[in-house]
Amino acid sequence: MAPTPQWLRRRTVKPEPAGDVLWEICRSCGERLYKKDLAEKLWVCPRCGYHFRLHALDRIALLADGDFQELAALLATGDPLQWSDRMPYAEKIAGDRKKSGLLEAIVVGLCRIDGVRVGLGVMDFFFRGGTMGSVVGEKVTLLIEEAARQRLPVVLVTASGGARMEEGVIALMQLAKTTAAVERFSELGLPLITVLTDPTTGGVSASFGFQGDIIIAEAGAAIGFAGRRVIDQTIRQKLPEGFQSAEFLLEHGQVDMVVRRSELKGVLGKVLRFLAAQAVPA
Amino acid sequence: MAPTPQWLRRRTVKPEPAGDVLWEICRSCGERLYKKDLAEKLWVCPRCGYHFRLHALDRIALLADGDFQELAALLATGDPLQWSDRMPYAEKIAGDRKKSGLLEAIVVGLCRIDGVRVGLGVMDFFFRGGTMGSVVGEKVTLLIEEAARQRLPVVLVTASGGARMEEGVIALMQLAKTTAAVERFSELGLPLITVLTDPTTGGVSASFGFQGDIIIAEAGAAIGFAGRRVIDQTIRQKLPEGFQSAEFLLEHGQVDMVVRRSELKGVLGKVLRFLAAQAVPA
Amino acid sequence: MNVIIELEKPLLELEAKIADLKKLNETQRVDFSEEIAALEDKARQLKQEIFGNLTPWQRVHLARHPRRPLALDYISALSGFTELHGDRLYRDDPAIVAGYAYLGDLPIFVIGEQKGRDTKDNLYRNFGMPHPEGYRKAQRIMRLAEKFHRPLVTFIDTPGAYPGIGAEERGQSEAIASALKVAAGLRTPIVVNVIGEGGSGGALAIGIGDHIIMLQHAIYSVASPEAAASILWRDAGRAEEAAQRLRLTSDELFEFGIIDEIVPEPLGGAHRDPERIIADTLGATRRALERLVRLAPEELVDRRYEKFRRIGSHVELAHDSAAR
Amino acid sequence: MNVIIELEKPLLELEAKIADLKKLNETQRVDFSEEIAALEDKARQLKQEIFGNLTPWQRVHLARHPRRPLALDYISALSGFTELHGDRLYRDDPAIVAGYAYLGDLPIFVIGEQKGRDTKDNLYRNFGMPHPEGYRKAQRIMRLAEKFHRPLVTFIDTPGAYPGIGAEERGQSEAIASALKVAAGLRTPIVVNVIGEGGSGGALAIGIGDHIIMLQHAIYSVASPEAAASILWRDAGRAEEAAQRLRLTSDELFEFGIIDEIVPEPLGGAHRDPERIIADTLGATRRALERLVRLAPEELVDRRYEKFRRIGSHVELAHDSAAR
Numbered sequence A, B: 001m002a003p004t005p006q007w008l009r010r011r012t013v014k015p016e017p018a019g020d021v022l023w024e025i026c027r028s029c030g031e032r033l034y035k036k037d038l039a040e041k042l043w044v045c046p047r048c049g050y051h052f053r054l055h056a057l058d059r060i061a062l063l064a065d066g067d068f069q070e071l072a073a074l075l076a077t078g079d080p081l082q083w084s085d086r087m088p089y090a091e092k093i094a095g096d097r098k099k100s101g102l103l104e105a106i107v108v109g110l111c112r113i114d115g116v117r118v119g120l121g122v123m124d125f126f127f128r129g130g131t132m133g134s135v136v137g138e139k140v141t142l143l144i145e146e147a148a149r150q151r152l153p154v155v156l157v158t159a160s161g162g163a164r165m166e167e168g169v170i171a172l173m174q175l176a177k178t179t180a181a182v183e184r185f186s187e188l189g190l191p192l193i194t195v196l197t198d199p200t201t202g203g204v205s206a207s208f209g210f211q212g213d214i215i216i217a218e219a220g221a222a223i224g225f226a227g228r229r230v231i232d233q234t235i236r237q238k239l240p241e242g243f244q245s246a247e248f249l250l251e252h253g254q255v256d257m258v259v260r261r262s263e264l265k266g267v268l269g270k271v272l273r274f275l276a277a278q279a280v281p282a
Numbered sequence C, D: 001m002n003v004i005i006e007l008e009k010p011l012l013e014l015e016a017k018i019a020d021l022k023k024l025n026e027t028q029r030v031d032f033s034e035e036i037a038a039l040e041d042k043a044r045q046l047k048q049e050i051f052g053n054l055t056p057w058q059r060v061h062l063a064r065h066p067r068r069p070l071a072l073d074y075i076s077a078l079s080g081f082t083e084l085h086g087d088r089l090y091r092d093d094p095a096i097v098a099g100y101a102y103l104g105d106l107p108i109f110v111i112g113e114q115k116g117r118d119t120k121d122n123l124y125r126n127f128g129m130p131h132p133e134g135y136r137k138a139q140r141i142m143r144l145a146e147k148f149h150r151p152l153v154t155f156i157d158t159p160g161a162y163p164g165i166g167a168e169e170r171g172q173s174e175a176i177a178s179a180l181k182v183a184a185g186l187r188t189p190i191v192v193n194v195i196g197e198g199g200s201g202g203a204l205a206i207g208i209g210d211h212i213i214m215l216q217h218a219i220y221s222v223a224s225p226e227a228a229a230s231i232l233w234r235d236a237g238r239a240e241e242a243a244q245r246l247r248l249t250s251d252e253l254f255e256f257g258i259i260d261e262i263v264p265e266p267l268g269g270a271h272r273d274p275e276r277i278i279a280d281t282l283g284a285t286r287r288a289l290e291r292l293v294r295l296a297p298e299e300l301v302d303r304r305y306e307k308f309r310r311i312g313s314h315v316e317l318a319h320d321s322a323a324r
């Protein structure tokens, strides 16, 4: 990857690396990989092509040209249910903040992708499994509203286990809130492009994830509404090969294309330039 | 059926009855039925419930309250391809005119159904298999245009073997023409209700037949795009039970309801009154 | 097994006894009035004891009570209901019923999630769990309501979307996401009634509206307690605990500002007086609609936007190092 | 077996001979110029003999020639083509390809019916016969074109809709009917190119537009000759006769006012000079678009209405007894 951009260096909180500092095991082929090499290869296994889950900041560094102007950076959950199970929800959040260097499961802001100005939101599966609670819903909505004001396209990169249980029905309502924002944005004739990465399920796939005008899936990503475990437990029958993989969804007509990580920025740039090109007089 | 209404008596051409004058054999159960009884029973077999194909004029008599103001009554085909095979197309037409008492495979006009004023078009399978050529396309279009002018709902009762081969691509273009009329009509917020009767296939099912806001299928009707024979010849495998029946289509989500002939007028009246009722201020 | 059925058993027995006595009282010459009065008093006490302080888990079971009125009970109470079938794409989904009807003299379109009354019926209705084709039928009906300027009334009662192979293959994410989008921008009034169980995206798919009514003992949740427990702790057996934590009761949802109105139920639940509950629910729906039909479509959609825009709970930290 | 392949065999042999001689001429010291000139003369004569007066049935086979340029050949000749997949409902149909590209510097959406190049490819493409999901993908792309104010360009090349069980189960009537309706009202310019075979509703589904271009040796018909013969005489074997009667050639369609422009092909067919044919077709498309993009959407849709409104052939009789 390129040297750390300015916007990233400005962030005061840094992630605390989990597990082995130097080595990483490929989930798909079992290969032991040197982390520094892996980062250079955009976290794609050089042996089998497996796409590792990417941290939001790494994804932004991958996609944004130069600067990234973060929005709503300091929003944090209000813990509406005052949830607590094995530990208080607030503590879980604090733990994930430390590990991830993020305040929540999404980073949103304005930047250029391959020269085109966009609103960009990137979810982070390492923060509470990328679940959507009040803050994710609010930040997606704020991003879309700001992009609407500036008449910019929006790119949302999803990675999510669904709605955040610890915020109960208020988390569920973030589907409605973000949808309302997408619908209003869409009425202005502005494009939403979604990039579904591993994994995208539940409330995020069932709201803005599948509301894109163009829907791109990252190679090998697991995408669906219900998680595999829930389906297994409910129907207890063998799942078809490749079930819920990006490629499976392409065949089933659900996504426009499946793109490898190395090509993602190029493809996004192409789509964005096409949609931004001088249009027929309306 | 009720005594012959005035509008029907005004017609100078009368159909020449085909086959046995007194008796009819049920296609479904084989029962020999007295034609006069059968007509009283709306041409539904009293033994097995089979719905005989209905002549357009009988259908209009069944649906219209009192008067029916026919439109474009004297349109006849221009025979654009000057078609001839075992005999000239013009002769085939002349033969069907004699047998059916109709000039073409559809009758269109204005009337009331259960008190609601509508534009009504009824196809006749006994005229060239209810195929759509220039005249059917033109009459459907004229009906929709007139209904649009008067802001009336339109009810189209289909019965068709598809596009009329003898008019070639000009017949095909009637799908485009009638569709354009439906689309413009629809943009005015006016309702189109289609009633698919036995059989409705090909160009008619693939245009206005399935463009209804509400789609009603008559019980037992065969409905589809490709005819059974063509499918049989192409794929040579066993067809599912009830394939292309009205009930099969209901299960497959294609039609809103399946209605018995005796209930059709009542159901249409109900739908029409609902759609004509005082609306929310727009 | 529904825990409410066990709980209400002594009460039902006592009530049967009272009914017997009342019959005797009418037909025999002996006067049982005093005994009846005493038993009725006892029944009132018992009812209070049983239902006066239900746990969230018990309330979940009350919302799932097999005799609780279902969507079609409400819809059939409207005049002139005509069912419209199918998504025009793949299949007619019996877990979602839809059509048109009149609420008083107001022509409306309706959509409801329909559970079964018995095992056979439940297999047919897939226990009220829609497939993608159900959400797509709902979208079709929403668009009809918009085109013909009729209000839309929905009835939510589902454990959630169906976690099955076909449902995933045919894109239930897309189907729900699109239903939400259509509802968000629909230029006609929408009144939502949560009548039983409101579970996850399967509920919300017909849950975006201008006025959200909830029955007192209905539940509405980000996921069914079983699913939530499975997601949170990989143990569906801890559903009772999840029910407790999820804050899924009508009073809590009203406090959160998620719902706009609660229809009170008799002590013991809606199934103890279905007719009244149905009338009250339709009455509340009607009052809401009478207000909403006066708004211009643009205003309606704008207010709906603001309504959902507000929902959330977040704070702004002073600095991102506040995380430390 | 394609009848054109037999017909063109002597010509191809002669041309191979000429090519050989030319090579010899360059490498050897003997001068073959005269022989070459004579053979080239003969080839020209032969070509004229073979192709100068094709029967309609032979023209059907020319339109189906295995080396004739296919939709993706035209689409790939555009700059920056990106394929977009799927109907978002059920499946991605390989018989219809769609996406966006640039025609010169004009951003456009494209939809094409795609046959296979060989047996394996044809099985994958279902011989260019779409399923309902193909027409539904087409509708999705049409709506994208409208939303983003980009013109739509289509390429027709199909024997027709697929007569199969799944296609009927999933409502191919509805799928075609809806595609027609979307195209009829689409508020962006549409240019249609009939490049090979235009058969029945399967062709028309992407055939409603503002300017209809047809290649000289393409065919466009209410049904494939085989299907028409089967429908008319219950005998697909009489396809040749049907081809003769159906009036499916470009000059006849131009006379009928069904198409607006013919792109001439070299004697022998488009496959004898694919590059030129593709360039000419895209050039014609571009000229049409340059004119169409200047129209306001309302005017565009109105003109499209009038364009199809006119098509038909009927007379008004003096009296209905005229039938006698």
Ligand SMILES: [Zn+2]
Binding pocket: A026, A027, A028, A029, A030, A031, A045, A046, A047, A048, A049, A050
């Ligand atoms: Zn690997």
Ligand SMILES: [Zn+2]
Binding pocket: B026, B027, B028, B029, B030, B031, B045, B046, B047, B048, B049, B050
């Ligand atoms: Zn019978």
